[in-house]
Amino acid sequence: MLSIEHFYIVLALFLFFAGGSNLREGRYAHAAFWSMLGVLFATGKLVLTASKAGNPLPSQLAGAAVIVLALLATRMRREHIAEAPEDQRRASALRLGHRLFVPALLIPAITVLIVLFGKYIVIFGTPLFGEGSITLIGLALACVLAALAAVVVTRERPIRAASEGRRLLDTMGWAALLPLVLATLGGVFAASGVGDAVASIVSAVIPADSRVACVLAYGLGMVVFTMIMGNAFAAFPVMTAGIGLPLLIQQHGAEPAILGALGMLTGYCGTLMTPMAANFNLVPAALLELDDPNAVIRVQIATAVPLLAVNLLLMYWLAFK
Structure with missing residues (x-):
């Protein structure tokens, strides 16, 4: 199991x-x-x-x-770790062609298959996948199988996969842990009652009987908390418990599924504009060895701001019956 x-x-x-x-x-x-x-x-x-x-x-x-x-x-x-010469890497890429994409495409494909059918796989009366999130287990297994597939496709020794993984890990450095830490922080905030505190502050600051004010508070709050914590998944429980559930859903009758989907998408606008989202914004700059570590953010702001405005309009238009 x-x-x-x-x-x-x-x-x-x-x-x-x-x-x-x-x-x-x-x-x-x-x-x-x-x-x-x-x-x-x-x-x-x-x-x-x-x-x-x-x-x-x-x-x-x-x-x-x-x-x-x-x-x-x-x-x-962050230090440069030696890798294969560029001409050697180009020659290898030309030799392998589109087969290089096979290991990467296996990850989402295997994950989806396990999520959909994993619970039906039983060996000698025992389910193959045990306790825990089937999605997380499927993703982990998919990554392992994709690494093995990469070894087969490239015909490299298995130790090469570990060496290249280690090179990438050291290139990212401590920032590789930031998504894990920030997601944990969101759980800590929710468990410590930050959502209730947010609800009290918002109710005292904005007119709670105004649907427009509550939508703006929820949407902009998702953006701000995401920028602080670097992760919309961390901001979502706090803002939903503080504003989304008591004010928009219970008081104004918003549709929970629509509000939640648009709320998360609104939070992602904050992801585009914060260095705290290291895996999206700092790691690419580090891997590309850009002189400006915030170069990715500067480019993304032009997309994030209009997307935020559209999300707020859609939330007001679609979430209420």
């Missing part, structure tokens, strides 16, 4: 490989960062089990490790 924990172990092994590679090259902060992160992924289930059993020490140690990661991140510097 496959569970997400199996893929966490695979990820931990990859992080240990990245840590060992950096250690051999004398990049000690990088080595410590990836190795400690690998330990966290490898021991996550043990920490959770101990916490449920009433033993807080493993959780406290994990929290201390996160603080150490933050300190190590300040010592990490």
Whole structure:
């Protein structure tokens, strides 16, 4: 039975490989960062089990490790890591042609198939996919299979996949963790009652009986919170609990599905305009070695602002019966 924990172990092994590679090259902060992160992924289930059993020490140690990661991140510097010469890469691309796209296309294809049909796959009376999000398990399995497919297509040694993955990871640096951290932050905000606080502030500031004011507060709030947290998924529970549910849905009768879909899309306008969305905005600039780290954001603002205006109009027009 496959569970997400199996893929966490695979990820931990990859992080240990990245840590060992950096250690051999004398990049000690990088080595410590990836190795400690690998330990966290490898021991996550043990920490959770101990916490449920009433033993807080493993959780406290994990929290201390996160603080150490933050300190190590300040010592990490983006450096060029050698790769194959350009003429060699061009020759390889011409030789492989469109087959190069096969591994990348396998990821969404396999993920969708597992989401749709994974629950029906049973081996000797046992479901193949165990507890946890079937989407996340499917995505993890798809990535592993895509890596194997890349090895077959390129006829490279399997260690090359790990080496290139490690090169990409070190190019991104600590920013590779930002989506995970920011999504977690959204859950923390929602659990700590930030949504209720937002609802109180908004009700005191705007006329709650005005549908237009509530739509603007919800839409612009999604944008602002997304820009702060870098992730619309992190902003969504906070703004929906604070404005969307009590004011727009319960008070003004908005359709939840339409409001939620347009609310998320509105939040993505904030994603286009913030460096906190590192995986979308900072990582491409780093990979392309642009002189201006905010170059991607500057280009995207021209799309984000008109899209925001259209989303607000659609929300007001479509979400209410």
